[in-house]
Amino acid sequence: MKIYINGKFYGRDEAKVSVFDHGFLYGDGIFEGIRVYGSNVFELDEHLKRLEYSAKAIMLEMPWTRQEVSDAVCETCRQSGVTDGYIRLIVTRGAGALGLSPKTCHDPQLIIIADQIQLYAPEVYENGLKIITSATRRNSPAALPPMVKSLNYLNNILAKIEASNLGYQEAIMLNNEGYVAECTGDNIFVLQGGKLYTPPVSSGSLTGITRQVVVNIAAELGVPLVETALTRYDLWVAEEMFLTGSAAEIIGVVEVDHRKISNGKPGPVTGKFLQAFRERVTRDGTKL
Ligand code: PMP
Numbered sequence: 001m002k003i004y005i006n007g008k009f010y011g012r013d014e015a016k017v018s019v020f021d022h023g024f025l026y027g028d029g030i031f032e033g034i035r036v037y038g039s040n041v042f043e044l045d046e047h048l049k050r051l052e053y054s055a056k057a058i059m060l061e062m063p064w065t066r067q068e069v070s071d072a073v074c075e076t077c078r079q080s081g082v083t084d085g086y087i088r089l090i091v092t093r094g095a096g097a098l099g100l101s102p103k104t105c106h107d108p109q110l111i112i113i114a115d116q117i118q119l120y121a122p123e124v125y126e127n128g129l130k131i132i133t134s135a136t137r138r139n140s141p142a143a144l145p146p147m148v149k150s151l152n153y154l155n156n157i158l159a160k161i162e163a164s165n166l167g168y169q170e171a172i173m174l175n176n177e178g179y180v181a182e183c184t185g186d187n188i189f190v191l192q193g194g195k196l197y198t199p200p201v202s203s204g205s206l207t208g209i210t211r212q213v214v215v216n217i218a219a220e221l222g223v224p225l226v227e228t229a230l231t232r233y234d235l236w237v238a239e240e241m242f243l244t245g246s247a248a249e250i251i252g253v254v255e256v257d258h259r260k261i262s263n264g265k266p267g268p269v270t271g272k273f274l275q276a277f278r279e280r281v282t283r284d285g286t287k288l
Pocket residue numbers: 033156182183184185186187205206207208209210211244245246247
């Protein structure tokens with residue numbers, strides 16, 4: 001494995017950032033999680049666009065062009081021999097003084113890691129996921145907008161810990177008004193009456209790249225898609241439900257808050273979307 005840091009490659013044990021980096025001290029930075037399938041970096045351009053929006057939102061000036069970052073991602077995969085796997089791209093504010101102000105940070109760090117991934121065991125895709133609503137609310141857009149993919153994930157980590165303590169692998173997070181926002185690392189879709197529903201990003205979720213892929217698939221399959229505020233009730237009575245994310249891909253949910261979804265197996269529409277998704281992963285993106 002070779003890890004990219006600001007134009008150079010390092011071995012796993014040699015790759016290091018400063019303890020004065022504000023990414024480490026304060027979570028002051030942004031990141032992307034990207035998949036590579038059969039030497040195709042899936043939706044790389046979309047991920048880099050979101051990275052640029054995150055940077056703009058936190059006023060972090062990236063001194064690299066999109067093409068330079070794209071080339072660095074591909075070269076990291078080649079150097080690490082990864083043709084199928086997961087890419088973690090991190091941009092930190094860089095090293096500075098101990099105070100909060102980023103004014104003393106003059107050298108943002110671009111770090112890229114390419115590795116293998118298996119978020120859930122294969123049987124979870126077959127049997128579906130059981131999830132629970134967490135008491136921890138998603139960050140308000142008035143505080144740290146959830147659309148920013150920042151290095152500050154403690155909010156989601158607290159929800160994940162809660163779920164894990166109760167024996168669940170994933171948790172639903174609500175916004176301050178009590179509407180469904182997203183899971184700790186995935187967007188949420190439900191099927192009801194032949195229509196697919198997902199909360200708008202303004203309900204407090206990340207602008208998921210996989211979410212957008214599913215929106216595109218829905219248009220192609222002729223499945224009506226409605227972006228509207230959802231309550232927990234909408235999830236409890238859903239005919240089907242699935243989560244989307246670069247790491248999780250498309251995964252069926254079969255139980256929410258102890259209520260069985262449909263017959264307790266991932267549904268046929270979820271299967272159709274997963275199949276359409278699989279066809280795209282080696283097609284839409286940037287070739288190594
Ligand atoms: N929500 C959160 C909080 C996430 O961290 C992620 C990414 N893991 C997603 C949704 C899904 O986004 P994407 O499809 O771009 O991976």
